[in-house]
C-alpha cells in the first residue's frame with residue numbers, strides 16, 4: 001500500500017543567495033529523501049517556495065533602494081535556477097506572495113481566532129522618530145541580553161540561537177540610520193501558546209522515541225525548562241499579508257506566522273494547478289500520511305513547537321472557513337529531521353564577508369553530483385561539520401572517481417569491447433558471483449533502512465562500501481586475464497559485475513541523480529530513472545509568479561535489485577566523473593573572502 005509522504009522543505013528568504021551550508025542544511029536532504037520515497041513507490045509531495053515577506057526582504061529593499069517586490073522576484077528567480085541545476089525535485093516550489101497563500105494564511109488566522117487561541121495586547125515597540133515609523137524586529141539591532149553578543153537582531157541572536165524579545169535588547173539602534181529608537185505603544189494579535197502548551201507537549205511526547213536529540217532539546221526540552229508564552233503574530237508593516245479583521249488596516253501577519261503556513265498553501269496550489277483541486281487532502285486531511293520537515297537548526301522552535309501549535313489550534317475550523325467542509329483536521333508533523341550547521345574552512349559561513357561557497361557560483365565550475373556527494377558525505381546531521389576544499393577534492397578523486405566511477409566505466413568499456421556492446425551471456429553463476437550479488441542486493445535493505453530513518457550519510461556510506469566490495473570481487477575474478485583463457489568464464493564475471501553495477505546505480509541514485517541517469521542509459525535502458533523538472537508561470541490577483549515543478553510520471557526507477565538480462569544492448573560509456581586537479585585548491589582559496 002503506497003504511503004502519502006509530505007516532504008516539506010525550508011522556505012528560503014528571498015533576500016540573499018544560497019550557499020552550500022543552506023543546501024546541506026535542508027534542500028538537499030529533502031530531495032534525497034523524496035527521490036528515495038518515490039523509488040519505493042510511495043506518493044510524495046515535495047513543496048516549498050520563496051519567503052517573500054517580512055523585514056528580511058524590506059531591509060534589503062531599503063539597502064538597495066528598490067521595492068520589496070523587486071527584491072523578492074530577483075532572488076526567487078535565482079533560487080529556481082539553482083534548484084534546477086542541483087536537480088531538486090520540488091513538486092511545487094512557489095512563493096508566499098500569491099493570492100492562494102494569502103487566503104490560506106488568513107483562514108488559519110481566523111480559525112485560531114474562532115477557537116480562541118488568539119488574543120490582543122497593547123505592547124511597547126521600538127519607534128524611530130527620525131523616520132516616523134515603528135521599527136520591526138529586524139530593523140533594530142543591539143546586544144543580546146542572554147549571551148552578550150553585540151550584533152544580535154531584534155528577533156533572534158545569531159550567536160546563541162535564542163529567539164529574543166526586541167524590547168529587551170541592550171543598546172538598541174536602528175538598522176537603517178543607526179539612530180536610537182524609543183518605545184511606543186501599539187496593539188497586536190498574539191498566539192496563545194500558553195493555552196496550547198499541554199497539546200504541544202502531548203504532540204512532542206508521542207514523537208520522543210524517534211526524533212533527533214538536537215530537535216527534542218530545542219522543543220520538549222525548552223518547554224520543560226521554561227513555559228511557553230504568547231507570541232505576537234502581527235506587525236506594523238505594509239509588506240505582507242493583511243490582518244483579516246476590520247479596523248486592523250496597515251498591519252500584517254508576522255512573517256514567521258505565515259511562512260510556515262506555506263507548507264499547506266503550496267500543497268493546495270499544487271492541487272489547483274494540477275487540475276485536481278482536492279488532491280492535497282491525501283496529505284493534509286489524512287492521519288496516515290507522514291509529514292517530514294527538512295530545516296536547519298535555527299528553525300527548530302518554529303517547526304517543532306509553533307507550527308504544530310498553529311495546526312492544533314486551527315482545529316476543524318480551518319476546513320470550515322476555507323472550503324465549508326466539516327470534520328477535517330490538518331496533519332501534524334511526523335518528523336523534523338533538522339540539520340546542524342556547516343562551517344567553511346573552520347569558520348562560520350558569512351555572506352556579508354563573502355566567506356561562503358555559493359551554490360550557483362560553484363555550479364559554474366563543477367558538476368552537481370560531486371557537490372551532492374560531498375554535501376551528503378559531510379552532512380551536519382548530528383553535529384556541525386566543515387567544508388574543506390581539500391576534502392572535497394580528495395573525496396571526489398578517491399571515492400567518486402576511483403571507487404565508483406571507474407568501476408562502472410571499466411566494466412562497461414570491457415563489455416563494449418569484447419561482447420560488441422551487449423550484456424555478455426552468462427553461464428551458471430559460481431559461488432563468488434552469487435555471493436557478490438547477495439551482498440549488493442542486501443544493500444536495498446540496509447541502505448533503505450538508513451534512508452527511511454533520514455540517516456543519509458550512513459546510507460551513502462553503505463552504497464560506497466558495496467561499490468568497494470564489487471571492486472574486490474573484480475580483483476578476485478579478474479575478467480581482464482580470465483578472458484585470455486576462458487571467454488565464457490569472463491562473460492559470467494562481467495555479467496555479474498554489470499548486474500551489481502545496475503543495482504548500485506539505484507542505491508546511489510537519490511544522491512547522484514545526474515550521473516546515475518547517465519549510467520542507466522549506458523546500461524541500455526530507454527525509460528529514465530526519474531521524472532523531470534520544469535518551470536511554469538501562474539497568474540493571479542497579485543500579478544504572476546514563476547514556479548519550479550516536477551513531473552514524476554516517466555520515471556521508472558524502483559528500489560529493488562537489478563534484473564538485468566544477458567543480451568541487452570549497451571550504449572557506449574563515458575566517464576561518470578572527472579578527476580579534479582590540485583590546482584583548484586589555490587584557485588578557490590583566492591576566491592574566498594574577496
Ligand SMILES: [Zn+2]
Nearest residue numbers: 144147157160
Ligand atoms: Zn545571544
